[in-house]
Amino acid sequence: MKSIRITREDDLKKAFYIREEVFVKEQEVPLEYEFDEFDKLNGICEHVLVYSEEQPAGTGRLRVVDGIGKLERICILVPYRKLGLGKIIINALEEIATEKEIGKVKLHAQTHAEGFYEKLGYQTSSDVFMEDGIPHILMVKELS
Numbered sequence: 001m002k003s004i005r006i007t008r009e010d011d012l013k014k015a016f017y018i019r020e021e022v023f024v025k026e027q028e029v030p031l032e033y034e035f036d037e038f039d040k041l042n043g044i045c046e047h048v049l050v051y052s053e054e055q056p057a058g059t060g061r062l063r064v065v066d067g068i069g070k071l072e073r074i075c076i077l078v079p080y081r082k083l084g085l086g087k088i089i090i091n092a093l094e095e096i097a098t099e100k101e102i103g104k105v106k107l108h109a110q111t112h113a114e115g116f117y118e119k120l121g122y123q124t125s126s127d128v129f130m131e132d133g134i135p136h137i138l139m140v141k142e143l144s
Helices: 008-026 083-099 111-117
Strands: 002-005 045-052 054-063 068-077 104-110 129-131 134-142
Touching: 002 083, 008 045, 008 054, 008 068, 054 083, 083 104, 083 111, 104 111, 111 129, 111 134
Parallel strands: 068 104
Antiparallel strands: 002 045, 045 054, 054 068, 104 134, 129 134
């Protein structure tokens, strides 16, 4: 298992494939909501790709919003869940935030994943809200 920071278009396409499989096909998020103006290799977002046995298996991105790192689009293909890849993605994104001297990160967690993020040091800081038809909560973490 390894993660890479995406710097090439072919790797970005792999990440997009994973996001489409998970969010659009599995969770039924409309395609036009999943991809946005931040999905480019232009420095606005940093994207990561995680591999399991040399196969692209998960992805996520970091975007800086008002001086806070926002972890977004975190997902793993079904066959690779429960292997610890989520933690690898989060660690990679937090490392990028630290490199950028960002001291705080946040994310919109699907409510079923709240316990996962709590184990990684995130704290719930909102009531449940709907995003793309899915219940979410805001979670935050101070980076050391």
